[in-house]
Amino acid sequence: MTSRPIADGVFTDAPVPRLLAGRCEACEVVTFPRQGGCPRCTRRSVVDHWLPPAGVLWSWTIQRFAPKAPYRGPAEFVPYGVGYVELPGECIVEGRLTTADPDELWIGRPMELTLVVNHVDGDGADVMTYAFAPSGTR
């Protein structure tokens, strides 16, 4: 079984899952996904910056109806969680959540980065995207 990332330049899986952001050399602001310019100070001096893999849930919702294209999830729609996770001192990242159970989600809950299968390509390869999984208990 082969797998490939849903996009280049967004995350890596080696040696552990990490998200690629940009850090402005002038004002230190961290931006995800990585982009060419700094949205805060407008300079172009942005360098690669790998984000820490853990943070806390900043907000969340459950996607309960099947999105239209360009969504490429499983043929039979399964509700999924979506959230923003604050990576302390860095930035706040939006992503899929590994649970769609509201009882498992609360603002402030510790979350960890992981990779999940988004869909299966025509050639049978798993197309991977990043997601956040709850950790710790209430």
Add this chain to the structure above:
Amino acid sequence: MSVSIVGIGMHPFGRHGLTGKEQGVVAVSRALHDAGVTWDQVQFAFGGSDAAGNPDTMVSDLGLTGLSFVNVRNGCATGGSAITLGVQAILAGAGDIGVVVGYDKHPPGAFNARPSEYSLGDWYGESGLMLTTQFFAMKIQRYADHHGISASTLAKVAEKAFANGALNNNAWRRSPLTEQEILASPMVSDPLTKYMWCSPGEGAVALVICRDEVARRLTTKPIRIGAVRLRSRRFGSFEVFSPGLSAERGVSPSVDAARATFEAAGVGPEDMDLAQLQDTEAGAEVMHLAETGFCSDGDQERLVQDGETRIGGRLPVNTDGGCIANGEPIGASGLRQVYENVLQLRGDAGPRQVPGHPRAAFTHVYGAPGISACTVLTR
């Protein structure tokens, strides 16, 4: 010099057989009739549509007079942008009489924007993050958690929208729903249930605007545009379609647009007798009450529970039913709010007339990709 509204016209919102452009022509014709002017007297027009074609094609129906006609497409603030440009044109001396028109016609179901149109990678849409509904749900989820907004308050906002819509012949949703029915409807995106949302729809609104001196010749009831201001997002705001947010948080463009509008008009929120605030869903109305300066964060719980935002309350909000009862035709929504305020200030709002002869009214639109436009109207 200032600018006044002397004519208003609307094609009812909802679902109709007409094209967006045909609805636009109906709205313009009604606005011209209301103003008592003819199309060949109109020197310029700004027309907004997001998904229903180029508004300047209306000239083939309205008359090929050679006027200056500019198409506007500026996300959810398309209508607000059109009126902003119209006012600026008169203030710049580009003409004495102009038309501002907005219409739209969207397919049923949630908007499905393409990532590339928002400078995002395809992965963002493919992985199921390209939904405006997720943004609105997550914004009110966090806001409610921090500022103590209850599910009952969200439901009461929607209940008020349907109650006001029931008094509006141009509204799409005209059946009242109880707070319990709204809370018991299916959860769409937590914490928002089905009846707390607006739906993409259809509709058209047109305004005839002119210089004050011209206005006084045309009507005894001109409605003065005290100010109109448009702002886009600044660093630190929380917007639709944001894969990442900065750790350093800032204010929404609604805060900036409202402040700028009040400052330019020389008045404050306390001077307004009613307000139309973007209610993409019930949480948006709650948050926009604070962002536009009408209350502090968290005060909405008491305001809504005490009925102060209902017609007859201290600050009636979304007296025509708002987006929740009228639906969201993007190009027309911002102008629908202005249309409603003109009716209210003229005293022509019929069964939903705000009592006490209102003198000043506020509008606010907000939407993707982080843009807001506000107006202050006075009589």
